[in-house]
Amino acid sequence: MSEAYIVGAGQSPFGSFPDETYRSLFDTAFDRTLESVDGELDTADIEEAFIGTLGVGGRQIGLSGPAVTEHLGLHGIPTTRVENACASSGYSLRSAVAAVKSGMADLVLAGGYEVMTDTSSDHTKWWLGVSGETEWERLSGTTFAGVYAQMASAHMDEYGTTKEDLSRVAVKNHGNGAQNPDAHLGFECSLEDAVNAPDVADPLNLYHCCPTTDGASAVLVASEDVAFDLTDDPIRVAGVGAASGRVGLFQRPSLTSIPATKEAAEQAYEMAGVGPEGLDFAEVHDCFAIAELLAYEDLGFCEPGEAGTLLREGRTDPDGELPVNTSGGLKSKGHPIGATGTGQVVEAFKQLRGKASVQTDDPVRGLTHNVGGSGGGVTVHVFERTSEVEP
């Protein structure tokens, strides 16, 4: 089995862009990906592509993957649209890694996009609910904020987590996002602001919810031969993990944990040969504030119930022992559904190259964690600087 490496990664600005299309956003992400490659890359050498999007927002629906790659000038290459809700591009990366490891391709594009602020189509209106379980969640009117509010309530009840704990996710991530020129909500917020924001789905308020965002992101995955032709320090995909979970929250044994995250993390740690203690940073899926707390616990950053303490003690701040969401996370950087998974990898790539907007101290290894829906599909990847670590 060949190793897989990231040789380039880039994203469009995340935000609300009424004058952009899914293809113009992806063009920007792709251009920036190419710019991030050390050596000379001929785009004709890109052999396959996997494009993640939920994509029911009124633009190109069927065959949007090939519609993206033809616009990039990558004519004719096999292109697969991957959809696993908010984990769509975490899964497109997974397929790209498999394509490289299989020997079927040496250089593969993985990415994703979403255009969410175009509400010109009827379909956009029921958009965000469509990744919930259909019969008992979506059709009965449960929104995603409602689903995560149930998890937050349960966590508060079981562990004494407070609204201030939830709000500290926003304070930290906005603090990071304020430094990120590509962030959708690139401004700081105070704990007071975050605690007192208007309710969305109690106990979650406006500052506990990520925005609705347009954007695209992309990464280039290469085999060993191609990777070291392009750069002396490709980023190794050291760990790959993915798992499904019950799509409906009501079908799960607990509301305070996402089993698919645990399972995916276990796989990725085992393959990478490290545990959470071997990580120098992480980008986790904070679609709602409670989701970041659950991620800490399910990824093994702390024991169940201790995520609030981790935050309070600043241990996931940029200068803490394990900085989390230095990009601003979904909360501040934004959450263009299909673009989020590979968008997290863009941050990991920048961190490991020393080029992040909130740079951690000489990191060797980082993790990305991408959640579809409320945990119906999860990917976890571990990335590693090859110049520092022998595979």
Place this chain on the structure above:
Amino acid sequence: MSEAYIVGAGQSPFGSFPDETYRSLFDTAFDRTLESVDGELDTADIEEAFIGTLGVGGRQIGLSGPAVTEHLGLHGIPTTRVENACASSGYSLRSAVAAVKSGMADLVLAGGYEVMTDTSSDHTKWWLGVSGETEWERLSGTTFAGVYAQMASAHMDEYGTTKEDLSRVAVKNHGNGAQNPDAHLGFECSLEDAVNAPDVADPLNLYHCCPTTDGASAVLVASEDVAFDLTDDPIRVAGVGAASGRVGLFQRPSLTSIPATKEAAEQAYEMAGVGPEGLDFAEVHDCFAIAELLAYEDLGFCEPGEAGTLLREGRTDPDGELPVNTSGGLKSKGHPIGATGTGQVVEAFKQLRGKASVQTDDPVRGLTHNVGGSGGGVTVHVFERTSEVEP
């Protein structure tokens, strides 16, 4: 690179099933897949799944892949929804083969489904157009029958192909489908009936168009070790090919050929080490009658312009030199979008096991050809009996 083998394949009946859901249909396909496996298979050994669907018809939209596998009892396994319009499950098979060849999994489920006859949702009404190019085809009112009618007109103009030639596709495929207990339109039709049917999009009439169908299909892809544990005669995936094409018909240099089919076929033939002359049967994508004629030419079964002759001479009849669409094809068996690609593989598996409803004479090797939209994404696979051919 490990070889990949098909160890089981099955489909639900194709038809109009108002009392079924996407999950109940997939359950049937999966049960039949398991029944088709020679040895004892523990479903807990299935490590990953790829589920193809266009899936914008009002059922589970986001995360429908995990929603399918949880219903099958395959809890927790990584499940990716793949969407490439009518080639969705051709591409889900491609990803399953890559997963096995990569060493990331030894036993992988690939399949697809569609529920098309449920028109209770608004979204179903614009369904079939969504895989056309958006700005210049779909939003300007071009239907898929309209797109293929343009190809038919061009072929008639360029090569003198006649309405009778188109109608012979229906006569042949209905003749085959009438023997297939799982066919949606399992009845014969005469040349006179087919020629004189009401127009849909001139020159295509009702008998030149496939039906709108509910159904599901599945295959199990295994690594060498697992495959030969389960059976002495697994079906080897000897050739794999895929390519994209311009999504919009107006963007292509010719209306009488689908470049992505040619490219995908070239890859599959090269990998399999055979050309069309090495095939004993083929399942080709006959969503409209003209599509089968184009397939003959683009897959190299004959020269450009000669497809009508091939049909007239009966060379693709069940007793001809290269039987095509012995299952009944999309025309008679039916075309549940996401289920079609792996549905074709079900027929290939049955043919190579000597269990097809219209059985060809001791076949060793067959091809499947799955087209997304009007050629925006195509897969071609070649399958081979291992008992007859050394890899």
